[in-house]
Structures are given as structure tokens and as C-alpha cells.
Amino acid sequence: MPAVPSPGPLHDGPVRTTATERAARVRFRRALSLMVMTLVVPGSAQLTAGNRRVGLIAVRIWLGVLAVGLVTLLALLVHPGLAFTMAFSPALLLLVRLLLIAAAIGWALLFMDAWRIGQPLSLGLAHRRAVVGVNGILCFSVMGTLLFGAHLAGVHRDLIFALSGDGTASGATDGRYNVLLMGGDSGAGRWGLRPDSMTVASIDAETGRTVLIGLPRNMANFPFERGSIMHEQFPEGFDCDGCYLNGVSTWAEDNTELFPGSKHPGADATVMAVEGITGLEVNYWAMVNLQGFKDLVDAVGGVTLTVRSPIPVGGLGDDVTGYIDPGTRKLDGFETLWYARAREGSDDYSRMARQKCVMAAMLEQISPQSAVRNFESIASASADMISTSLPVSEFDTFMSLALKARSQKVSTLSLVPPLVNTADPDIRKVQAKVTEALDRAEGNAPPRSGSAAPKKPAGExxxxxxxxxxxxxxxxxxxxxDLGAAC
Incomplete structure (x- = not known):
């Protein structure tokens, strides 16, 4: 009987090749799975196929982070104001920054270990390259995101220190915070010397309802707050030759020996003048550097304003280099600055009106979303924009009030002609008008009668x-x- 050929050689080759390919695909999928597991739950790859002790530590940390995040989210839902307290806590921001850096390094190490556990040398060349590529993308994406978050936390913390003042925290007076806002030129040697504009923002401590009280820079013969250093020097008021409200800061800076221990005698003296004029207690002051303001407007992508007539750019007379054309459109920082500052063809009081319109537009249009999108640019501009007496402990309070104010009408009262004779103001009348404006904003006074504002519709x-x-x-x-409607 003839021998029957063995079937082995006919089948052994193909079977061995298929099994090898299947094993290679299994190893490839396992390597990818370990990386995905590390992405979703850091430490799970080690817990499954590597060092279980390392995996347990990583998973516990990850679960702890999720638990803290969930508790924080629930706390913010119950107490939304807590977000501002957390966002303006330098200690918490430092902790977050350090934790993000540590998380970036730890997570990257876990990805590298997951790659090792996947036994890349046992893979074919194509699979090995794919695993290296996927691992690199995941590792650097996660690490880059966390390090960028740490960078933003550091920028935000530095910004808080740059913006914070050395003033003492003070409570609301009669339910309102009064903040003196001053605009000053940023030229060499001129910071804070002669404020270009002065406005008291009186803010309801509960609702954020704001009244902007404008003071003209050319006001003269006004009193200072009784008992203040400036009142001792000028008991009959600031009635010297050529002495105007915007010159109080210069006078104080020339007589700093009268303000022992004060880092900002010019601003402090101006506060004494504003308190004497309005009868309000000023809680804090802020000096806005106009160059920094221009950069801030650019950082948020511009501000939409209605230009009623051509606004000259560049100065007075022959210094005018162009015009901002009429229309409602978005202006960049340069255009917005000249919209607020232009004097050619106008007067100080029309300029004050335009400045109020810029304030209203900024309050309404800079949303939390745009602030987050442009955070780094805003931080860079803001650090050069503001000098203030507001302490860091009050930042959360005023950020919360600012968000509330966005949904409220903003009222204005400017102490200018024809309401007030700036050369010889009737201070009793001025303070009565201020009280009336605040009462009206709180709903405690009848509507304004005999207003100095035009009665015709805006179009006429x-x-x-x-x-x-x-x-x-x-x-x-x-x-x-309603300032928005008046603009």
C-alpha cells in the first residue's frame, strides 16, 4: 500500500503566518488600549498590567480630583459668588498652578510607562511607529494643556498683585460703594499728575445699580472734606489763582511732606476734593492709564459705539490728522481713545458725555466669555492700565457687582453747565443733586423734572x-x- 503524504507541509506555513499576524494585532490593540486607559483614568494601565502600587496611587489621586471638582461645582451652584472668591485668591491660584504642573509631569510619566507596558519592541515596525505617534500626541496634548493652564493661573495671580492697591478694605456707606475713577496721560513724568477725567461710580452694594457722577476738570472754588489735610491748607476752598480740580493732584505731589506715609498723595488729595464737592465718602480710587486703556480695548476686540458726527483724531487745530466717520460700528483701541478724548470742535462737557458712553459700552459689551477668550491679552493690557487703592481682598466683591451691573440701567449726573456753574459752584445744590440722583436710582425719588438733558428724541x-x-x-x-439709551 503506497504511503500517504503528510498534510503538514501543505498547511503549516499559512497557519503560522495567520497566527503571527493575529498576535501582532492583539499586541497592537493592547498597547493602544493601555494609552487610552491612561488618558481616561490615569493609573488604570498600571493597575491592569503594570506596577499595581503606582496604579493605585494614580487612580486614587484621579478619583480625589474628580471628587473635589464635583464638590466645588455643587458649591458654586449653591453659592455662585464663591467663584470670584476662588478666582481672586492668590494662595489658591498658587496651589492650583503647582498642582497643574505636578499633574502634567505625573501624567506624562504614566503615558511613558503605559507605552513601556505595551512592549513596543515586540511590535512590527509599522505598529511600533503608530504606537509611538499616538503616545506622543496624547502625552504632549495632555501635558501641554495642563502646563498652559498652570501658565494662565500664574498670569492671573501676577495680574492680581499688579492691580491690587495698598488701601484698607472698607464697607459700603449707606448701602453703596463709591469709587473715584480717574483718567491720566501716560507720558513720561505725567502719571497721575493731572487727571484728564474724574467720575465717581456709586454702586449699590446689593444690586450693582450704578450712578456715574462726572466732575469737570475745570471746577474751581470748591471745598475739601472737613478735617482732611487739604481742608486744613484751604479752609475757604481751592480758590487760588488758576486752581482747578485737575490741579489738586499736582499741588499735592509738590507738597508731599503734608502727606506722611502716603504713596499716592495726588490721588489722596483728589479724593478729599471729590468728597468735599459731592458729600460722598469715597471708598476707593482707580487711576486709568489712557495708553493701557487703548491696549485693553484692542485686547477685547474693540468696542461698538455710535459716532454721531466726525470725531477728530490727533489733537487741536493743525494737530488733527484725521477723523472717525459717523455711524454705529466697532472701534479699535486707538479710535475709542480718541472718541473719548477729542476736544477739537467740542467742549469739555461734550467730551465728558462721550466718555460716559464709552464706560457704558465697556460695561455692557465685555462679557465673561470674551474675557476668558482674550484673558492673556487683557491681563497684559490691564497690568499697565490701572493704579488703584482697591485691596486684593475686595476684588471678588467688585467683580460680582460688575456682573450684576451689566443687567441694570446706568444713570449719570454730571456736575457741569447748565446745571452747575463750574467757576463758582453752589455746593449745597451740588450735594442735593447727588443725593437726588442716588435716591432716584434706588427708586426712592420721583422722576427728574426740569432736566438739563435735551427733551427731543435722539434723531431730532x-x-x-x-x-x-x-x-x-x-x-x-x-x-x-439710562445711559445706554442716551448714547
């Missing part, structure tokens, strides 16, 4: 220097129940 009212109204009748944005 005269426009002077880019502002609705005239010097003789008053400007709408200077005396408004």
Missing part, C-alpha cells in the same frame, strides 16, 4: 462735538436715567 436733538445736546441745553449722556 442737536449734536455737538459728537454728543447729543448742546452746551446751553446740556448733553444727554451727562444727565441720563
Amino acid at each position: 436733538a442737536p449734536v455737538t462735538g459728537g454728543s447729543i445736546g448742546s452746551l446751553s441745553e446740556g448733553y444727554a449722556a451727562n444727565q441720563a436715567e
